Every structure is written in C-alpha cells, then in structure tokens.
Amino acid sequence: MGEIMKNKKMINSSRRNFLAGSATVAGVAAAASVMPITIAQANHTDKGTKGLPKWVGWKKRSALIIHSDKGMETHRDAIGSSVITPLRHVYIRNNMPTMSDAQIGKKANWKLTVEGVKKPRTFTLAQLQQLGQTTVATVLQCSGNGRGFFNHKPSGSQWKTGAAACLVWTGCPVSEVVKACGGIASGAKFMTSTGADMPASMDPKKALVERSVPLKVYKDAILAWEVNGVDIPNAHGGPLRTITPGYFGINNVKHVGKLAFTAKESSVKYMKSSYRISPIGKKGSQYPTCWEMPVKSWITSPLTRAKNGNVVIQGVAFGGTGKVGSVKVSVDGGKNWKSAKFVGPDLGKFAWRQFVFEANLKKGTYKIASKASAGGKSQPKLRMENRRGYAHNGWLDHSVDVKVS
Amino acid sequence: MKKGLEIFNEKAGCAACHVLKHAGSQGNIGPNLDMSKDAKNVAYVKKMVHEGLGVMPAFGEDGILTPEEVDIVSKYVAKVAGK
Numbered sequence: 184m185g186e187i188m189k190n191k192k193m194i195n196s197s198r199r200n201f202l203a204g205s206a207t208v209a210g211v212a213a214a215a216s217v218m219p220i221t222i223a224q225a226n227h228t229d230k231g232t233k234g235l236p237k238w239v240g241w242k243k244r245s246a247l248i249i250h251s252d253k254g255m256e257t258h259r260d261a262i263g264s265s266v267i268t269p270l271r272h273v274y275i276r277n278n279m280p281t282m283s284d285a286q287i288g289k290k291a292n293w294k295l296t297v298e299g300v301k302k303p304r305t306f307t308l309a310q311l312q313q314l315g316q317t318t319v320a321t322v323l324q325c326s327g328n329g330r331g332f333f334n335h336k337p338s339g340s341q342w343k344t345g346a347a348a349c350l351v352w353t354g355c356p357v358s359e360v361v362k363a364c365g366g367i368a369s370g371a372k373f374m375t376s377t378g379a380d381m382p383a384s385m386d387p388k389k390a391l392v393e394r395s396v397p398l399k400v401y402k403d404a405i406l407a408w409e410v411n412g413v414d415i416p417n418a419h420g421g422p423l424r425t426i427t428p429g430y431f432g433i434n435n436v437k438h439v440g441k442l443a444f445t446a447k448e449s450s451v452k453y454m455k456s457s458y459r460i461s462p463i464g465k466k467g468s469q470y471p472t473c474w475e476m477p478v479k480s481w482i483t484s485p486l487t488r489a490k491n492g493n494v495v496i497q498g499v500a501f502g503g504t505g506k507v508g509s510v511k512v513s514v515d516g517g518k519n520w521k522s523a524k525f526v527g528p529d530l531g532k533f534a535w536r537q538f539v540f541e542a543n544l545k546k547g548t549y550k551i552a553s554k555a556s557a558g559g560k561s562q563p564k565l566r567m568e569n570r571r572g573y574a575h576n577g578w579l580d581h582s583v584d585v586k587v588s
Numbered sequence: 589m590k591k592g593l594e595i596f597n598e599k600a601g602c603a604a605c606h607v608l609k610h611a612g613s614q615g616n617i618g619p620n621l622d623m624s625k626d627a628k629n630v631a632y633v634k635k636m637v638h639e640g641l642g643v644m645p646a647f648g649e650d651g652i653l654t655p656e657e658v659d660i661v662s663k664y665v666a667k668v669a670g671k
Contacts, residue, residue, distance in 0.1 A: 236620075250626065251619030252607075278642050280616045338635045341626065382617070390617075390643040457642050 238281050239418050246272035248345060253277055256345030260486055264497060266527050266537055267320070268348035270411045273419070276325050276346060278392050278453065279380040281418050282438050290414065290422040295406065299375075299444030301365030308423055311406055315359030319405060319428055320351045320534035322501045326431040326458055326473035329566070329575025335463055337572035344481050344581065349499070349535045352426045354407030360442070361401065371444035374401045376425040379440030388451055394434045395448040396427050396474060403428045403533070406439065428533035429504030431473040431574075433458055448472075461570045476503035478562055479576040480510050480538070480555035482583050489587045494544045496523070501535035502557030509556050512540040516550035516582065517564065523553065544587045552582035592664020595657050600637075600647055602661070610668035618644055627669035634662040 235244055236252045246261040246269075255275040262268045287293065291309040306314070325346035327339050340346070357374070361367055378392035385391075396404075407426045408415060415421030420437025427434040433453070448454055454472065461470035480500035500510040511520040523540035538553070554562045566577035596602045596611050603613030607620040621627040637658050638648030647653040653661070 236623075249623070251624035253619045336632070336635070338632075338639050338641050385617070385643070389645075453642060 238283075239275055241271065241416070242273075242275075243269075243271040247274075250340050250342075254340040256340070256342050257348065259344050259481075260483055261345075262348065262483060262499065264483070264527075264537060266349055266530060266534065267351055267411060270350075270413065270416070270419075273323075273348040273350070274325070274342075274346045275418060276340065276432070277418070277437070278433075279378065279390070279437075280382065282380050283417065287417065287422055287438075290408075293422045295423060295439060296441045297360060297364055297443070298441065299368050299371050300361060301368060304364060306360070308408060311355045311360070311423070312408065314363055315355045316353065317356050317405060318351060318353045319403075319426065320349060320530035321426060321428045322476065322503075322533065322535050323348050323350055323432055323435060324476055326433055326573045327571065329577075329580065330572030332566060332575060332577075332580035333568070333572040335568075335572075337570060339571060346432075349501075349530075350410050351412070351530070352405060352407040352424075353409035354405040354423075354426065357401045357404040357406060357425075357442070360406065361444075367398070367401075367444045370446045372398055373445045373448055374398055374404065374427075375441075375443045375445045375449050376434075376436035376439050377441040377443070377449075378420075378436050378438045380438040391451045392433075392436060392453055393449040393451045394436055394454055395445060396430055396434050398444065400427050400430065401444075406442070429475055431458075431476055433473060458573070459571075460567075460573050463568055463570050466570060473573055476501075477574060477576045478502050478505075478507065478555050478557040478560055480507075480553040480562065480578075481581045482512075482551055482553050485551075485585050486583050487585060489544065489585050491544060491546050491587050494542050494585075494587065496540040496542060496551060498523075498538050498553050499535040500525075500538055500553065500555035502532065502555070504533070505558040506532035507536055507555050507557045510536075510538045511554045511556075512538075512542075513552045513554070514542050514544065514549045517552055517554075517579065520554060546588050547586075549585050549587060550582050551585055552578050554578045589664060589667070592660050592667075595653065595661040596664060599657065600653055600661060602665075605644070608665065608669065610671060621665060621669045622671075624669065628666055630662055630666040633665050634658060637662050 247255045249255050257272050257274050261272050293308040296305045328342045328346040331341035331343045373395040375395040381391050405426045407424050423439050425436045425439045455468045458473040459470040482498040484497045500507045510523045512523045513520045523538040525536045526539045527537045562576050562578045564579050566575050605615040605617035609622050626632045640646035648658045
C-alpha cells in the first residue's frame, strides 16, 4: 500500500485521511482542509439509510432495484396505477454526481444563460418564474430502458422496464424565454441544453452533459423547477431542468445552466459518441442519436401469478412524441390479440395511459403481452438489435409468463 | 491482484471516478463499484473497461490499456468489489 500512497493523484494522497476515521462529517471536512475539494468528493456520501445513498435517502427502498449507487430502477409492479409515478419510486440514472444544496446555492438565484437568440441574456430562476408558467405531463425514460433484455449483454445499466416514469413538470415554456429574448437567431437548427453539474476537474469534451435536439422541440419544451408538485429534487436535476417532451431522458438535461439555439449539434462526447443507435460491432456519430421515443407499452400486473377466473391485466402505454392510439393484449404469446381499454385520465400526448384488459383464465401458464400503436406504427415483436441496447420497444421481450392456479 | 490494484490506481486512473474500498479509492463520478451488482461479473467489467461508457474512456478500444491489462484489472475489480 505504501508504494501506492506516493502516487501524485489527489485521490490517493488523501486516502489516508479518508481511511483514518473519516466516516464522520468532521473527518471529511478535515480531509478537505488538506487538499482542494472537487465536486466529486464534496458530494460523496459513503453511508446512507436503508441501503440507499444519502442523496436519495428520501426514496422508497422497496420500490427500487439497486444496480449501483448511480443507477436504480423501479420494480415493475411499483409504478402505481394512478398514471403519475410516485416520486419516491422514480428511477435514478445520473451521468454526473448529483449537485448538492451547497453547490446549488439559493435556488431563486440559479442562473440560466440563453444564447443563439436576438438578445442573449442570463435569467435567474426567480426571473423565469415571472416570465411564464405551464404544466406538462411526460414520460421520462432512459434511452437504455429494456437493455437488460438484449442477448449480447450490452454495457450499461441492465434495466428491464423500470427506467421510466410518468411525471408532471411545471416550469416556464421555452417559447416564452425565446419571446423575451427577441426571437431565435437565424441559422439555428438545434436547441442545445448544457448541465452545470460537471466537476471543474473534468474535461468538458468528455464529461459535459450537453444535448442538442431538433429546433422544433422548443415549442413543447419547458424549463422546469417543479415535479409532481414539489421542487425538483437535486437527484432529479433540480433546481432547473430542460424538459423535452417525447424525447429520451438524456435530452432532459439536469441542472441546466445554459440554453442555446445552435446551427450545429453539440460536439461533446455525450452527443457525438454516446447515445448513438448503431449496429452491434459498429459505432460513430454518423448513427442516429437517442431522440424521439418509439411507441411502447408493458404489463404491470399480474407479473408471475394469478387466481383462475376473471384476471384483470394492467399496464401502461405511450406514443413518444405522439398520442398513443390503442393497445392490444394477448394471453397466448401473440397468437391472438384483443383491444384493451384505456382507463383513467388522459394527461396529454406526452404522458402514458393506463390500460386494463380482463380475461377469463383457467388454470395454466400464459404468456401475456401488450402491443401499443401510435401514429400508424405498432410495437414490433422483436427488439431492434443495436450495440448499446437502446430504444427497446419489442413486445416479446416485455411479455410476462403468468401461472394461473 | 497486486498488478490489478496498480493498474486500477495508476495507469487507468479508475480511482478518480470510482469508489472501490480495496483500492482505497473514493471517486464519485461513476458507480460505486462496491455497491454495484454488475461489478462482480468479470465479463461485464471487461466489456465496460474495453468499450467505455459516457465519460468513461474506452480503455481497450482506444488502446489506453493493453488487452492483457484490461483482463487483469477487470479480474481484480470483479474479485474485490464489495469486499
């Protein structure tokens, strides 16, 4: 160990401080006085309650499958049946360490710089709140939701269905911001959001969470400060987050510090090389990026067992950027399909709908599947094979084998 | 094991981004390897180290580590993660 201690890397030279009883806050503070704190260490917690890291200690442990301290998905039967996913059950997937209260400072003073407009300027959160307000329900889904079903074991969190939630966001419409800035500068083709969460020690080309989406998205996009009726928790990107309805999660940039209307897509790694849907064995920025979510659905109940007789099959279905038109259910592995009913409130085209299908089932094992359609497109049977396991919407992998007894 | 620890802390610099108690590292960018189910799986770790993900470099694909080094450090991580 002694040889390693001589290493000039900051982390290792401070290791002695951390190991020598630094589990206390005082210990960490003492270590901090010895060397400059980077965001990575300042934010770090080593122990949390109920097996959850402290920064997500407010979540419901039993609703989550913990892949790592940075990746937790909602159990398939824990999204609830009231359309909106309870915040305590919502999945966690953060590319950068979550900003702490200390790093964020007073929320009202959070700054958003707007560029690529006729009158570029910076707004505080308080100013945005005076500019306009709207509320939109959207499906928030990780690009890799469903990766766990791919056979070639792509790298990344092995989500099944749980990296998705339906949430209600409140914030200022981007269109109001555009108006206040005199309109978008000519030549702009993209709306590019940049997170303020990158630790100062990192290389922006590699670590900056910056995502561009097609310009047209600005008409639906909002700069949100509230989710499900509360301030957006730090863990979900508060105090301000770009919401791009119908687009994969990564585009909903957390801790957004800059909004720009640009002629070109961002050139950072998170835009150019990550999140590209490429064939297995191939990669590169010439492949499409994770933008619009395809039509998708999955059964949430029953998942493994049911009592014979009238079985109430439930699930959720959504269309991505367009309204979900219908959803069909099969209890025989896809041989026969019947229409399911949408139940509950319709919260707009960007939210998901709950569906219900009642089947009279005798004792036996059934492969139950759902297949949603939107804008003339239906879910395919098979996954679209791709290197990183993105954008899975195949119905077969999402089917459940239920024993009726 | 010793070679794996060395690659982890030195050549690959994994400590800058990951927690791994055995290596004494406290990085908080990527997943805490002691808390990660997948980190105990050699094949998974090897693929991650080789291909990279997001801000994590493609240590294998980009030639930052030799194939042998990728193998050694992956086996090391899978062996000590969570212990």
